[in-house]
Amino acid sequence: MRKNKLFPAFFMMLLIFSTAAWPDDAEDNYKNYCWQCHGMSGDGMGLNVQDMSVQPRDHTSAKAMGGRSDADLFKVIKEGGLAIDKSVLMPPWGDSLSDDEIHDLVKYLRKLCQCG
Amino acid sequence: MKYLLLFLGFTFASATLADDGMAILQKRCANCHDLSGPAAQSVQALWQRKGPDLFYAGSKYNREWLEKWLVKPRRIRPAGYHYIQHIKPGKKRDMIDAATLTPHPVLSSDKAEDVAEALMKLKAPAEMMGAAAFKGGSISVSFGEMVFDKFNGCMACHEIEPGYGGLSGPEVYTAAKRYQADYLVSFISSPQAWNPKTPMPNKHVAEPNIQKIVQYLQALAKENWDEKK
DSSP states (O other): OHHHHHHHHHHHHHHHHOOSOOOOOHHHHIIIIIHHHHOTTSSSOOTTGGGOSSOOOOTTOHHHHTTOOHHHHHHHHHHOGGGGTOOTTSOOOTTTSOHHHHHHHHHHHHHHHTOO | OHHHHHHHHHHHHHHHHHHHHHHHIIIIITTTSOSSOOOOSSHHHHHHOOSOOOTTHHHHBOHHHHHHHHHSOOOSSTTOSSGGGGEEOOSSSOEEOGGGOOOOOOOOHHHHHHHHHHHHTOOOOHHHHTTOOOOOOOOOHHHHHIIIIIITOGGGTSEEETTEEOSSSOOSTTHHHHBOHHHHHHHHHOHHHHOTTOSSOOOOOOHHHHHHHHHHHHHHHTSOHHHHO
16 A cells, blocks of 8 residues: 555656656657658658758668668667768767667667568 | 936836736746746657747847747748648658648737747756857858758758758748857757757767858848748
8 A cells, every 4th residue: 555655656756856858669759750851651751852862761661671780770870871871861860869769760660661 | 326226117127027928928828838947858748849948038039039020920840840740641742731730829019028028038057058159250151051951961851941941840041030149059069958859860060060050040041031932
């Protein structure tokens, strides 16, 4: 009984005193950060593509995504296109996402392309 | 003595203006804008905010712009706030779902002055602003555009003139009218210090280039866009 009453209070304290940003799940992160260019369905046809000189990758295509290892995908998400000799238009997300969140996104991308 | 009275009178007047402004903010603005901070700490919490945070307004906006815009607001983010709530799939790409965008509430010029007075008192905590400062100087629009677009890929999400550029972020051709130069330097060097879950990435632009970008934004803001639209 006692424990049950204390738990919510403890949880509230955590809520109030935690200053670090919370980890989010891959689907929410994909919507918040990636939709703008890679599109609502991940096919590379996002809101922003009209005036972009290099088109975002189609994440639903096994052909476009299959050649990359998980380590490559992790690197390009964290450090951006330039880090793998690709376009500067693919941004680095290392300040927005933790390593754990990026690993989750790599798994999410594998589901989108149904490859690997 | 006369001066003291004048001084007291002045501080009193400005304090009541700000009080009136704060009352309006609480009543008419707080349901969409956060006035006390901190910024959203999760993506879901960010999506629940119906407008940009205003709890650091005094460190962000140019007062003159605020007073004008509140009387005659016009869209700043082509796809609204938050962009994911105002788009739909289209034939060639995702499109802005205009039916979901609503006009911004309008204030009378008296009220706008009170509100601006109150907003300018809301300063950012020092850790948000950091040591960033604009050092002055100027640059041509064409060289500035190279730094902004070619070298750093900022145009992917930002329009650099009406109808040209990305749509998920705010238009930048009026950014220097809206925002203080030091804020621009600080935000570009660390968007996450201001808003940990902002869809804008930290592109780690080298400091001298951040200065050039802000010079470019100032050059853009000098053009008369309303006439060109």
